[in-house]
Structure formats: structure tokens, C-alpha cells
Amino acid sequence: MALFTATGVGRHDAAARQASFLRNFELFDAPHVALFFMPRSFGMREASDVGMYVQTLMLALTAxxxxxxxxxxxxxxxxxxxxxxxxxxxLLCLYGLSFGWPDPGHPSAAARTDRAAASDLVTFHA
Ligand SMILES: Cc1cc2nc3c(=O)[nH]c(=O)nc-3n(C[C@H](O)[C@H](O)[C@H](O)COP(=O)(O)O)c2cc1C
Structure with a gap:
């Protein structure tokens, strides 16, 4: 996994993997977090609406x-x-979004995840 590789966590180092997971609850040192809730009565369609909203927010933050x-x-x-x-x-908590100014000097900043090829995700029909 890209994050483990970048931060030097070994594949079989259970303690280091656990410590890395627990960093979630320190917000990875981010100063801010937004938490996204929706009414429990909502379903998958509304959950995907929240996902699109959060994606747009992430793009705006990046911009x-x-x-x-x-x-x-x-x-x-x-x-x-x-x-x-x-x-x-x-209100059901879907997930959180930690955010702030990136720290380019932190080892995790070197993590790069792969992107699937479009052909793996999309089927074109004439
Ligand atoms: C809905 C959603 C939930 C996620 N939850 C977590 C999480 O709880 N902890 C975590 O470390 N990464 C989580 N991730 C992955 C990271 O947010 C991020 O996508 C990953 O570090 C790869 O970054 P990149 O997509 O910019 O390459 C989640 C991603 C998504 C889309």
C-alpha cells in the first residue's frame, strides 16, 4: 500500500500498521475536520449525493x-x-474529511496511489 511504503511501515509489522491506522484519529495532524451526516431514513441514492458533494468540496480545497x-x-x-x-x-455519520495546508516534508506526502485505466471501468457500446 502506497502510504505504508512511503512511511516505511512493513507488510508484516502489525504494530506499525495499527499505529498508522490510529493516525486517523489524530486527523493525520490536520488542523480541521468536517463530518458528514445524513438522516438515517435516507438511502443509497442520497448517500451518493453526499459523496458527490464531498468530492466537489475536495476539488475546491485542492484548487x-x-x-x-x-x-x-x-x-x-x-x-x-x-x-x-x-x-x-x-443523523448517520458517513465519514469525515480532515483538511489543512499540506506538509510536503512529511513522508506520507510521497505516497502515490495508482489510477485504474479508463478501459477497466467503462464499457463503450456503439
Ligand atoms: C469515502 C472514502 C473514505 C476513506 N476513508 C479512509 C480512512 O478512513 N482512512 C484513510 O487513511 N484513508 C481513507 N480513504 C482514502 C484516502 O482518503 C485517500 O483517498 C487515499 O489516501 C489516496 O489518496 P489519493 O486518492 O489522493 O491518491 C478514504 C477514501 C474515500 C474516498
């Missing part, structure tokens, strides 16, 4: 020089977040 990381892991403690922020129970 302004900011970095961001979508984090499904932040939904793991949604109960605590709801309690602390006074968010009603009928």
Missing part, C-alpha cells in the same frame, strides 16, 4: 492549495462525536 483526506474511519466513533457535539441520533 485553493489545501490538502484533504476522506476518512471513513471517523464514522467508527460517531456515537462519541454525536454526544460531544450534540448531534441528534437520527
Amino acid at each position: 485553493n492549495g489545501l490538502g484533504s483526506c476522506a476518512q471513513g474511519a471517523l464514522g467508527h466513533f460517531a456515537g462519541t462525536v454525536r454526544r460531544v457535539l450534540g448531534i441528534p441520533d437520527d
Whole structure:
């Protein structure tokens, strides 16, 4: 995995992998986080609407020089977040988005993920 390679975490180093996962809950040192909720009564279609919204937000952040990381892991403690922020129970936490000015000197900044070829994702019909 690109992040593990960039940060020197070995494939079989369970403790380092666990520590890397726990970095999610330090927001990877980002100063800000946005948490995205939707009413529990909503379904997959609305969840995909939220996804498109967040994607657009990430593009806008990038266009302004900011970095961001979508984090499904932040939904793991949604109960605590709801309690602390006074968010009603009928709102479901989909994920969080940590963001801030990127730190180009951090080892994780060197991580590069692959992109699938368009031909792997799209089928064209005449
Ligand atoms: C909806 C969604 C949830 C994600 N959740 C996490 C997460 O909880 N923790 C994490 O480290 N990366 C998570 N990722 C992956 C990162 O946000 C990011 O996509 C990855 O580091 C690759 O970055 P890149 O797409 O800019 O190459 C998630 C991505 C998406 C789209």
C-alpha cells in the first residue's frame, strides 16, 4: 500500500500498521475536520449525493492549495462525536474529511496511489 511504503511501515509489522491506522484519529495532524451526516431514513441514492458533494468540496480545497483526506474511519466513533457535539441520533455519520495546508516534508506526502485505466471501468457500446 502506497502510504505504508512511503512511511516505511512493513507488510508484516502489525504494530506499525495499527499505529498508522490510529493516525486517523489524530486527523493525520490536520488542523480541521468536517463530518458528514445524513438522516438515517435516507438511502443509497442520497448517500451518493453526499459523496458527490464531498468530492466537489475536495476539488475546491485542492484548487485553493489545501490538502484533504476522506476518512471513513471517523464514522467508527460517531456515537462519541454525536454526544460531544450534540448531534441528534437520527443523523448517520458517513465519514469525515480532515483538511489543512499540506506538509510536503512529511513522508506520507510521497505516497502515490495508482489510477485504474479508463478501459477497466467503462464499457463503450456503439
Ligand atoms: C469515502 C472514502 C473514505 C476513506 N476513508 C479512509 C480512512 O478512513 N482512512 C484513510 O487513511 N484513508 C481513507 N480513504 C482514502 C484516502 O482518503 C485517500 O483517498 C487515499 O489516501 C489516496 O489518496 P489519493 O486518492 O489522493 O491518491 C478514504 C477514501 C474515500 C474516498
